[in-house]
Amino acid sequence: MSQITHRALVATALTLASVGVLAGCAGGPAATAPATTAAAAQPAAAPAENADADPDVATVAGYAPGQFPPVPLFTLPDISLLDASLAGFAIDLTADLTPRPGLDIRPAACGDMTERAAGRGTALLYGDGSGNYTGPDGSTQNYGDGSGTFTANGVTSTVYGDGSGSYESDQLTIQNYGDGSGSATTPTGETWVYGDGSGSYKASGVEQWNYGDGSAEYIDSTVEIHNYGDGSGSYVTADLDIHNYGDGTARVNGTDIAADPIAPEAPIGTFPPMGVIAPITSCGTTITLQDGVLFDFDKSDIRPDASATLDELAAALKELNVPAAEIGGHTDAIGDDAYNQDLSERRAQSVVDALVSRGVTGTLTVEGYGESAPVAANEVDGHDNPAGRQLNRRVEIFIPAF
Structure with missing residues (x-):
C-alpha cells in the first residue's frame, strides 16, 4: 500500500x-x-453443511466444512x-441585538486593533x-x-x-x-x-489488513485468517487447519473434502472530507449613546431624563445575557488632554453604575479614551466643527464574542 x-x-x-x-x-x-x-459481531452461519461431507471432518462452529468466518471488520x-x-x-x-430607542447598535469595525x-x-x-x-x-x-x-x-x-x-x-x-x-x-x-x-489495524497482539480487492488477513495469538479474494483462503488455529482452494475443494486437518468457495471481503470505507472555518466578519457589537442624552455639559452625573435610554440599554444586555462588555467614555478635543481623559473615565463609570442598578449582571469594565478616538473631525479646514465634536462626545458599549 x-x-x-x-x-x-x-x-x-x-x-x-x-x-x-x-x-x-x-x-x-x-x-x-x-x-x-x-472486534466485530460474528456473521450469520454459512450455507448448510454439505450432505455428502464426512461427519468426522472438523468444522468451525456454525459453518459448513471447509468454510470459516470472515476477517473481522475493524471500525473506522x-x-x-x-x-x-x-x-x-x-x-x-x-451580538444579535434588535433596534432600541436611543441606542445606535452596529457591528464593531474590524481593523488592526485589540478588543478586550x-x-x-x-x-x-x-x-x-x-x-x-x-x-x-x-x-x-x-x-x-x-x-x-x-x-x-x-x-x-x-x-x-x-x-x-x-x-x-x-x-x-x-x-x-x-x-x-x-x-x-x-x-x-x-x-x-x-x-x-x-486499510489496516494494529494493536497489541493483533494485526489485520483489508486490501480493498476482496482479500484480507487477520492474525492474533489464537487464529490466523487469510482470504485471497478469489474464493480461496485459510483458517488456522491450534486445533484446526482449513485450506479452501476456491475451486470447490478444501483440505481440513489433512483431509480433502468438497467445499464452497470463500466469499470475498467487503472493502473498508473512506474518511469524508472535513468542512472549513468561516472567516471572521466582525469584531463584536458596539452600542453608542451620545453624551448629550446622558450628561449635562462638563458633568459626569447622569441626567434624570436619561433613564428611559438606560432602561433600554439594560434590557438589551439582560435579554442576551451578555457575559461581559466594555463601557468606554469619549470626549471631543476641547480642553486639556488630562482633563478629558478623567472626564471620559468618570462618565463611563456613571453608566456602569446605572446598568448595575438596573440588574445587569455581566462583567462591565470601564475604559476612558478621552479625545484619542474621534469618529468625526473636531475641526474642518481650521474651523470649529460643532457637529463633529458632538459625535465625538459619546459613551460606547463594546460587546465582544460570546
Whole structure:
C-alpha cells in the first residue's frame, strides 16, 4: 500500500475562529471518543453443511466444512469529532441585538486593533477574515482562508481548509488527509484507511489488513485468517487447519473434502472530507449613546431624563445575557488632554453604575479614551466643527464574542 504523506500545517500567519472558532471560544468538543477496535459481531452461519461431507471432518462452529468466518471488520474512527470541533471556530462576534430607542447598535469595525473585555480574553482581528482569540478556556486561530486551529480542555483540532485536518486528545488522535484516507490512534491500537477501500489495524497482539480487492488477513495469538479474494483462503488455529482452494475443494486437518468457495471481503470505507472555518466578519457589537442624552455639559452625573435610554440599554444586555462588555467614555478635543481623559473615565463609570442598578449582571469594565478616538473631525479646514465634536462626545458599549 502506498505510504500516506502527512499534509503540512498551514503556515501560521497569526498568533489566534470558534471555530473561538475554530466556536464560542469558551470550550471545545469532549476529549473522550470511541476507541478503535478490531472486534466485530460474528456473521450469520454459512450455507448448510454439505450432505455428502464426512461427519468426522472438523468444522468451525456454525459453518459448513471447509468454510470459516470472515476477517473481522475493524471500525473506522468517529470522524464526526473533527467536524464537531469546528464549532470551536464558530465564534459569534456580532451580538444579535434588535433596534432600541436611543441606542445606535452596529457591528464593531474590524481593523488592526485589540478588543478586550474582563474575564473573556483577548481577540485580535485583522480585518481580512483572519484573527485570533485567547480566553480562559483555550485559544483559537482563524487564518481567514478556511483553515485554523482550536485548543481547549485538552483537545487540539486543526483544519487545513482543503478537507484535511486533525483531532488530538489524550485518548484519541485522528488524521484526515481529505482524500478519503486517514488514521486514528488510541491507547490500544492504530487504524489506517487508505481511501481506496483498503486499510489496516494494529494493536497489541493483533494485526489485520483489508486490501480493498476482496482479500484480507487477520492474525492474533489464537487464529490466523487469510482470504485471497478469489474464493480461496485459510483458517488456522491450534486445533484446526482449513485450506479452501476456491475451486470447490478444501483440505481440513489433512483431509480433502468438497467445499464452497470463500466469499470475498467487503472493502473498508473512506474518511469524508472535513468542512472549513468561516472567516471572521466582525469584531463584536458596539452600542453608542451620545453624551448629550446622558450628561449635562462638563458633568459626569447622569441626567434624570436619561433613564428611559438606560432602561433600554439594560434590557438589551439582560435579554442576551451578555457575559461581559466594555463601557468606554469619549470626549471631543476641547480642553486639556488630562482633563478629558478623567472626564471620559468618570462618565463611563456613571453608566456602569446605572446598568448595575438596573440588574445587569455581566462583567462591565470601564475604559476612558478621552479625545484619542474621534469618529468625526473636531475641526474642518481650521474651523470649529460643532457637529463633529458632538459625535465625538459619546459613551460606547463594546460587546465582544460570546
